[in-house]
Amino acid sequence: MIDAFLDGLLLVLQWKALAFMLLGVGLGFWVGLLPGLGGATTLALMLPFIYTMQPVEAFAFLLGMHAVVATTGDITSVLFGVPGEATTAATILDGYAMTKKGEAGRALGAALGSSLVGALVGAFALALAIPIVRPLVLTFGSPELFMLAIVGLAFIASLSAQGGRGMLRGFLAGGLGLLFATVGQDPQAGVARFTLDTLYLWQGLELVPVLVGIFAIPEIIDLVVRGTSIAGDLPPGRLNKGAFEGLKDTFRHFGLTIRCSLIGTFIGIMPGLGGAVAQWMAYGHATQSARNAEERKGFGAGDVRGVLGPGAANNSKEGGSLIPTVAFGVPGSTSMAILLGGFVLLGLVPGPDMLTTHLTLTFSMVWTIVVANVITVAASFLFLNRLAKLTTVRGHMLIPVILVLVFVGSFTANNNYGDLVVTLVFGGIGYLMVVAGWPRAPFVLGLVLGKIAENYLYISVARYGAAWLSRPVVLVLLALALVVVVYPFIQSRRRGPGKGAHA
Amino acid sequence: MRHTHALFAVFGLALCAPQYGLAQPSPYAGKTITMVVGYKPGGGYDATARLLARHLPDHIPGKPTVIVQNMPGANSLIAANHVYGAAKPDGLTIGTFNRNLPIAQLTGVAGVKFDMTKFAWIGSASSESTILAIRTDLPYNSFEDMKKSGKEIVIGATGPGANTYDFPLLIKDLLGVKLKIVSGYSSSSDIMLAIERKEADGRAGSYSSILPFIDRKLVRPVIRARATEPGIEKLPVDEDLASTPRAKAIMALRSAPEVIGRPYVMPPGTPDAMVKAMREAFAKAIKDPKLIAEAKKAKMDLEFVPGDEALKVIKEVLTQPKDIVDEFSKYIKFGE
Numbered sequence: 083m084i085d086a087f088l089d090g091l092l093l094v095l096q097w098k099a100l101a102f103m104l105l106g107v108g109l110g111f112w113v114g115l116l117p118g119l120g121g122a123t124t125l126a127l128m129l130p131f132i133y134t135m136q137p138v139e140a141f142a143f144l145l146g147m148h149a150v151v152a153t154t155g156d157i158t159s160v161l162f163g164v165p166g167e168a169t170t171a172a173t174i175l176d177g178y179a180m181t182k183k184g185e186a187g188r189a190l191g192a193a194l195g196s197s198l199v200g201a202l203v204g205a206f207a208l209a210l211a212i213p214i215v216r217p218l219v220l221t222f223g224s225p226e227l228f229m230l231a232i233v234g235l236a237f238i239a240s241l242s243a244q245g246g247r248g249m250l251r252g253f254l255a256g257g258l259g260l261l262f263a264t265v266g267q268d269p270q271a272g273v274a275r276f277t278l279d280t281l282y283l284w285q286g287l288e289l290v291p292v293l294v295g296i297f298a299i300p301e302i303i304d305l306v307v308r309g310t311s312i313a314g315d316l317p318p319g320r321l322n323k324g325a326f327e328g329l330k331d332t333f334r335h336f337g338l339t340i341r342c343s344l345i346g347t348f349i350g351i352m353p354g355l356g357g358a359v360a361q362w363m364a365y366g367h368a369t370q371s372a373r374n375a376e377e378r379k380g381f382g383a384g385d386v387r388g389v390l391g392p393g394a395a396n397n398s399k400e401g402g403s404l405i406p407t408v409a410f411g412v413p414g415s416t417s418m419a420i421l422l423g424g425f426v427l428l429g430l431v432p433g434p435d436m437l438t439t440h441l442t443l444t445f446s447m448v449w450t451i452v453v454a455n456v457i458t459v460a461a462s463f464l465f466l467n468r469l470a471k472l473t474t475v476r477g478h479m480l481i482p483v484i485l486v487l488v489f490v491g492s493f494t495a496n497n498n499y500g501d502l503v504v505t506l507v508f509g510g511i512g513y514l515m516v517v518a519g520w521p522r523a524p525f526v527l528g529l530v531l532g533k534i535a536e537n538y539l540y541i542s543v544a545r546y547g548a549a550w551l552s553r554p555v556v557l558v559l560l561a562l563a564l565v566v567v568v569y570p571f572i573q574s575r576r577r578g579p580g581k582g583a584h585a
Numbered sequence: 586m587r588h589t590h591a592l593f594a595v596f597g598l599a600l601c602a603p604q605y606g607l608a609q610p611s612p613y614a615g616k617t618i619t620m621v622v623g624y625k626p627g628g629g630y631d632a633t634a635r636l637l638a639r640h641l642p643d644h645i646p647g648k649p650t651v652i653v654q655n656m657p658g659a660n661s662l663i664a665a666n667h668v669y670g671a672a673k674p675d676g677l678t679i680g681t682f683n684r685n686l687p688i689a690q691l692t693g694v695a696g697v698k699f700d701m702t703k704f705a706w707i708g709s710a711s712s713e714s715t716i717l718a719i720r721t722d723l724p725y726n727s728f729e730d731m732k733k734s735g736k737e738i739v740i741g742a743t744g745p746g747a748n749t750y751d752f753p754l755l756i757k758d759l760l761g762v763k764l765k766i767v768s769g770y771s772s773s774s775d776i777m778l779a780i781e782r783k784e785a786d787g788r789a790g791s792y793s794s795i796l797p798f799i800d801r802k803l804v805r806p807v808i809r810a811r812a813t814e815p816g817i818e819k820l821p822v823d824e825d826l827a828s829t830p831r832a833k834a835i836m837a838l839r840s841a842p843e844v845i846g847r848p849y850v851m852p853p854g855t856p857d858a859m860v861k862a863m864r865e866a867f868a869k870a871i872k873d874p875k876l877i878a879e880a881k882k883a884k885m886d887l888e889f890v891p892g893d894e895a896l897k898v899i900k901e902v903l904t905q906p907k908d909i910v911d912e913f914s915k916y917i918k919f920g921e
Contacts, residue, residue, distance in 0.1 A: 126626030130635065133879060220782040269744030269769045272918040281659035281666075281696045354775050411797060412778040419774065420627045426797075427882050433801055496657050537769035544767045545739060545784060 083441070087209065090445025094453055099142040099446075102135065106146030107454050111461075113147070114154030117164050117298075118290055118491025121151035122416040129423055137428045138446050144424055145447055146454040148417055149201065152396040153458050156193040160389070161186060161472060162312070162484050163301035164294060164491070169396045171293045172361035175523060176381060176388025178301065183384050184313040186470040191328020192386050194459045194466070196339050196393035199332060201455035203343035203394070204350065204401025205448045211351070212437055212444070215409045222352055225550035228538035229559035230352060231531045234359055236566040237366030241523040244378055244574060252524045255515070259528020262287060263536070270540055282500035289358060291492040291504040292529065298488050299509025300516045305477040312473040312480065325466040331386045338371050338387055339394045346395030350402020350415075355534060357399060357415045362527045364395030370569055378570075382521075401451055408436045408444055611647030612859060616677055618651045621668055623661020623682035629791075631655065632883065633710055633847050634681050637867070640876040644869040645862065660746070660919065662689065662696050669699035674852040676859030679707065681849050684842040685746070687902040689919040691910060701899045704850035705860045706892030707867055711885070713846030714812040715748045716820065717756065718795050718804035719787030720780055728807040728821050732762045741776035741785035742768040745918040749773055751839055752789040752810060754916055756823060759832040780804065792817055793884060811840040814886065834909050839917060841902050845895045847887075864892055 093099060106128075113124045125148060132140035151167055158166030160177035173193055180189035211218065222230070235256060242252020265276045266286030277283040305312060332339055342364035349360035368391030372378035381388050406412045411432035413419035425432050436444050472480070492505040515522050542550040550556060618641075622634045631653070638651040656664040661682035668680030683689075687701045719738065725731040731738065742750040750768055757764040767785065770776045773794055779785040780803065787804060788795070792814055798804050809820040824840065827833035849867065851860055870876055871889045880887050905913070 123626050126631065130639065133882060219778070223782055223784045224779065267744070267746075272745030279695070281663050284659035284662075285657070353778055354771055406778070410778060410781060412774045412781075413772075416627065419772070422774075423627070423632070423883070426884050429882065431797060431801070433797075497655065498658060498663065500658075534771075537771065540769045541767050541779075541784075544765075544769075 086441040087445050089442045090447075091449045093138045093442065093446040094142060094449040096138070098136075099139045100453075102139045103142035103146035103450060103454055104457070106143040106148075107150050107457055110147035110150040110454075111154050111458060114151040114166055114170075115158050116491065117158055117166050117294060117487055118494040120167060120290070120494075121148050122420060123494070124151075125417055125420040126423075129420065129427065132424055132427060135428075137430060137443055140424060140428055141443070141447050142450050144421060145450040148421070149397075149400055149451045149454040150458040152400065153194065153197040153201070153455060154462070156197060156393055156396070157190060157462070157469065158487075160189045160193050161469060162298070162480075162487070164298040164484060164488055165290075167396075168289045168293055169357045169361060169399075170392070171297060171358075171526065172365040172392035172523070173389055173396075174297050175365065176383075176385050179382060179384035180386065180389065181312055181473050182314065184473075185324055185384065186313060186473045187324020187467055188328040188331065188386065189324075189384075189389050190466050190470060191325035191463075192331045192389045193328070193393040194462050195329040195332030196342075196390040197397045198455050198459045199336075199339050200343040200346060200394035200397035201400070201451055203340060204347045204398030205451045206401075207344070207347040207398070208401040208404055208451075209445065209448050211405055212409075212441075215351075215405050215437070216434075219351065219353070219406055219410065221555060223553075224538045224541040225546065225553055226555045226559065227352060227354055228535060228542050229556050229563070230349075230355065231535040231538065233559055233563045233566060234363055234527065234531050235535070236563040237363050238524040238527060239567045239570050240366040240369045241362070241527065242521050243519075244375060244570060248521075249570075251520050255520050255522070256524035256528040259525040259530075260532040260535075261528075262292075263529050263532020269537060280500065282496075282498055286533070287504060287529070288495040288501060289530070290495045291501045292508045293526065294488055294492050295505040295508030295510075296512035296515075296522055296526065298484070299505070300513040302481060302484060302488070303513055304516075305481060309477065311476050324470060325463060328386065328389075329463075332390060335371070335387055335390055338368060339390050342367060342391040342394040343398040346398035347402040349395070350399030351405045353403075353406040353410075353412050354538075356530070357396075357403070357417075358530045359534075360395040360399045361392035362523065362530065364391040365523065366527075366566075367391060370573070372573075375574060397455065401448065404447060404451075408432055408447070409434070611645070611862075612676065613645050613649040613862070614647030616647070616649045618645075618649050618677050618679060620651060620653045620679045620681065621664050621672070622653055622655050623657065623664030623680075624655065625657045626655055629794075630661075630681060630683075630847065633885065633887070636876065636879060636883070636885065636887075637710060637849075637870060639879075640870045640873055641866055643873065644866040659696060660689075661686070662694075666696075666698045668850065668852055669704065672852045674705070674854035674856075676851065676855050676863070678852055679849055679863070680704075680851070681710075681847060684709075684713070684846050684848055685919060686848075687842055687899050688838075688917065691903055691905065692914045692917070692919060694919045702896065702903065703853045705853060705855040706896050706899075707849040707851060707860065707863050708892045708895050709845035709890040710847040710849060710867070710871060711887045712812045712814075712844050712890070714792045714814045714817060715752050715789060715810040715840070715843060716792050716795060716806045716817060717753060717787060717789045717808050718799060718806045720783070721802055721805050723786060725807070726805075728762075728826075731807060732760070735763060737763050737765050738786045739784075740764050740766045741770050741779045741788050742766050743770050743773065743776070744768045748791065749776065749789050751917050752823070755836055755839060756808065758916065759836065760823065760826055777803075793886070796884070810843060811837065812843040812846070831909070831912065834905070835913050835916065838902065838905060838909065838913050841898055845890055845898050848895060860892070 155166030155170035159170045159173040163178035165171040177189045238256040346360040407418040672678040740753045776788045824836040
């Protein structure tokens with residue numbers, strides 16, 4: 083096993099594999115930066131190029147590209163408040179808030195630092211999980227996956243403002259998200275729900291236009307109204323020191339970064355939960371680390387921990403989602419489904435063989451994720467401070483560019499004008515929510531988890547009747563969900579003002 | 586001297602000109618053909634289209650560029666409406682979409698703005714056989730065993746309109762096998778995992794997508810629909826086991842579009858010469874050893890069904906008597 087682990091590294095470091103990886107990393111870099119253009123689509127477009135490659139080279143190319151998308155996606159989220167990827171939207175909440183305070187460099191440093199840690203944790207979790215991966219994945223049937231979605235929804239308690247009013251608004255926003263998740267043809271009876279007699283809504287709401295609308299549009303309006311640069315009128319000198327400060331933050335809150343990486347890995351392993359969920363659970367967990375009410379209020383207003391959490395999770399989930407793909411031939415996300423096509427092209431059969439006869443190759447994938455992220459983060463640091471300076475450019479000059487990114491990005495979801503309408507409508511909803519002081523994160527969490535919760539609940543009841551409620555893992559997860567809901571209350575009771583009892 | 590040379594050159598060109606005229610530069614020379622795919626990148630329809638787009642230029646006179654444009658939505662109704670109503674019939678647009686669109690037209694799905702028989706049909710690039718496979722650790726070796734046992738068998742499915750759902754539904758209701766269809770899985774690979782953890786006992790789907798799991802001895806195929814492929818010829822066919830002509834007709838209707846599993850059309854009114862050129866290009870490209878080698882690697886098996894034959898299948902579907910259509914609509918909803 084150790085041999086295979088090291089051989090895997092050597093395979094990746096061969097010049098040909100490394101060259102292909104660099105090519106992939108270069109591509110993934112841009113794909114991540116540009117909103118809308120997603121990792122999955124790019125993977126599909128690149129698939130034909132691997133016909134003539136060796137497996138190690140092909141995976142270095144594809145995975146190298148895929149592994150950095152979430153890393154550079156964070157950059158767009160932090161700098162402009164526009165989600166670079168559907169999986170990097172949670173970084174906006176605190177990352178963009180920091181940018182507005184003139185801390186873009188620090189936020190970017192934290193995003194990249196945590197991305198790197200996340201990628202490493204995810205990759206090593208993949209390596210360690212190999213012996214136990216089959217039983218682990220097989221324990222989680224539909225009832226367990228439903229309960230995981232419930233645990234996810236329970237994080238609304240952490241994502242909402244404190245106090246009765248804040249909670250009420252948070253859970254109502256979450257409920258609204260769940261409601262929007264029901265749009266489209268339902269999978270049990272085939273009935274079209276809330277499609278407004280349009281064909282466009284048959285497949286439900288596309289995540290990218292919704293996220294871009296709800297997060298980016300309100301910020302653009304805000305920027306127009308303020309009439310300043312993104313970072314206000316702060317002296318530009320302050321910006322330049324930030325990037326290394328952000329990197330240091332990653333290690334200052336190392337425990338949190340690791341825990342959020344593990345959350346990401348775990349969600350990644352579970353097929354069927356989808357890539358967009360992990361970041362929000364990690365963000366919810368990050369807010370739990372607030373030591374007092376003052377600190378809790380700082381989340382959403384530019385707390386670096388709110389960047390570290392999702393930054394780590396959206397990278398660590400990649401290692402995680404490779405696990406079911408490799409071990410069962412069952413992809414954990416759309417990107418992995420396309421990667422699976424790559425396996426077939428190369429004549430490999432994903433499944434138990436990948437953990438025995440092809441173990442070296444599997445480990446080479448682990449190493450690809452590691453090396454690709456190290457390269458990206460190092461390369462990004464070279465011009466991070468330059469990027470951060472963009473936030474001192476006057477808003478009037480930036481806005482046209484950002485608007486183009488926003489609408490072109492949304493349009494690439496389906497190449498349909500409906501995408502633009504969805505962006506505008508949710509932009510309006512997002513703006514109203516911001517103005518009225520309603521939290522947007524619970525809404526997105528509801529939207530992301532709605533379909534998952536609905537379908538797995540239906541399957542659980544149809545398959546097991548009421549018996550699924552007594553499954554041990556279901557009960558454990560139920561207890562966990564309760565803890566997550568009650569935690570903010572316990573926290574507010576236990577904390578004395580200003581005292582940090584548990585760090 | 587130089588003037589004379591130039592003069593000769595001009596004359597020479599003038600002499601040659603009629604010959605160039607005779608050679609008739611292909612209408613496709615220097616042009617770009619857009620292939621509109623009704624799905625997102627990554628699926629089977631998209632993979633087939635991209636494979637063809639890579640090899641078609643070699644077989645179209647004038648070597649045009651062929652690009653793929655994804656236009657997903659409403660199980661590819663949006664793409665079909667676009668190719669039918671919005672795209673110019675100038676021979677530069679090809680559409681490929683859900684093989685079940687004739688069913689959508691037949692059952693009067695809202696949003697259908699096309700008549701399948703009026704497209705300029707190129708043909709189909711492959712047929713897709715649907716099978717039902719169950720776990721190998723179940724004590725049934727054949728469909729007969731399964732039916733006789735009378736025990737409930739749990740079938741995982743994605744949702745109505747997909748072959749993971751419709752095929753077992755007809756087996757359950759028309760052949761009287763005790764199946765319990767549980768739908769809501771997000772993809773067919775999700776169902777495969779449910780089978781692996783014994784939450785589901787089996788699933789239906791295209792033979793090509795289940796084949797890796799048959800090879801791995803996780804599941805075994807027990808029954809198939811009309812369209813066949815090497816390896817499953819000997820399986821019982823659902824419509825042969827039907828006890829009434831009505832049941833047989835309904836099953837046959839569900840299976841009919843599978844023969845034209847990857848339909849390719851051009852907008853109505855595309856000049857015949859261009860449609861003909863495209864049919865020939867498809868036929869040649871699908872026989873091209875380079876394409877076959879690539880398809881083999883991707884575990885795809887292409888077989889060209891020319892446009893007139895495809896149209897025959899479409900007409901067969903669309904000319905069903907009303908009572909059969911009404912009965913059919915009770916079971917089958919249009920979906921992916």
